[in-house]
Amino acid sequence: MRGSRLLYNENNAAREDVLPSHRAYGVQNGPRRRQAKAGEFFTPLPHSAQNGKRAMPAVLNVGGNNKNILLPPIYAGWEHILLDIDPAGKPDLTLDARLLGTLAPAQFDAIFCSHNLEHYYRHEVVKVLRGFHHVLKPDGFAHIVVPNLWRVMRIVVERELDINDFLYLSPLGPITVCDVIYGLGKEIERSGQDFFAHKNGFSEKSLVTLVQSMVFSQIYHHSTDLEITACAFKDRASPFAMKLLGLPVP
Numbered sequence: 001m002r003g004s005r006l007l008y009n010e011n012n013a014a015r016e017d018v019l020p021s022h023r024a025y026g027v028q029n030g031p032r033r034r035q036a037k038a039g040e041f042f043t044p045l046p047h048s049a050q051n052g053k054r055a056m057p058a059v060l061n062v063g064g065n066n067k068n069i070l071l072p073p074i075y076a077g078w079e080h081i082l083l084d085i086d087p088a089g090k091p092d093l094t095l096d097a098r099l100l101g102t103l104a105p106a107q108f109d110a111i112f113c114s115h116n117l118e119h120y121y122r123h124e125v126v127k128v129l130r131g132f133h134h135v136l137k138p139d140g141f142a143h144i145v146v147p148n149l150w151r152v153m154r155i156v157v158e159r160e161l162d163i164n165d166f167l168y169l170s171p172l173g174p175i176t177v178c179d180v181i182y183g184l185g186k187e188i189e190r191s192g193q194d195f196f197a198h199k200n201g202f203s204e205k206s207l208v209t210l211v212q213s214m215v216f217s218q219i220y221h222h223s224t225d226l227e228i229t230a231c232a233f234k235d236r237a238s239p240f241a242m243k244l245l246g247l248p249v250p
Helices: 097-102 122-135 149-159 177-182 185-191 204-212 239-244
Strands: 003-008 018-020 023-026 058-062 079-084 108-114 136-147 166-170 173-176 218-223 227-233
Touching: 058 122, 097 122, 108 122, 122 136, 122 204, 136 204, 149 177, 166 177, 173 177, 177 185, 204 218, 204 227
Parallel strands: 003 023, 058 079, 058 108, 108 136
Antiparallel strands: 003 018, 023 218, 136 227, 166 173, 218 227
16 A cells, blocks of 8 residues: 555645655544554553453454455454354354444444445445444544445446456456446345445545545545555554554654
């Protein structure tokens, strides 16, 4: 994740320093939250361990299907808690992500959500993001990955692809243009469940705008031909979190 610009800090003051590859938005919407001290994030004994609940940082994997699908290596050594609407994958929490607000607040150090937000209608994505903010600790962050629909549309036009043409090869097999736009057809047919269908799509700009509206303090994001990644911090990011995620330290 390399290359962009920190456009605003939390006091809404413009900055012009070009970073190796992310754009970070620090937006102050409403009352100022407690500012974390340097080194406070992800200490060897996180807050949850201090009250006897957990002895390691906890990441909530939202919509991860099953634990055979591995998390990124940066979460090695973390407690992996899987939340999914489909009980077939044996999640730790069988729950619709639109209902995250019903869980106890401020209990997770991070949220990982890959290729899940596109399965909700646009107005429902707001509910899911609010839920992220609700369950994250003050020093937590949401790590979001979605298909880059804006770039896929450009590829389709540039290569003169048909909607059923092959786009790329994934661990699940060949992926067509139709699969990226509407959801993996074979999985929808096999399961008979419409929650596998895509009901929404994102450009980098539209994803950041939505996340920004949820009062996250800083948002780092970048895109490739096929994916958009955003890392949204509930409070300001610590050097440890920046290093963990491979983000440039201002």
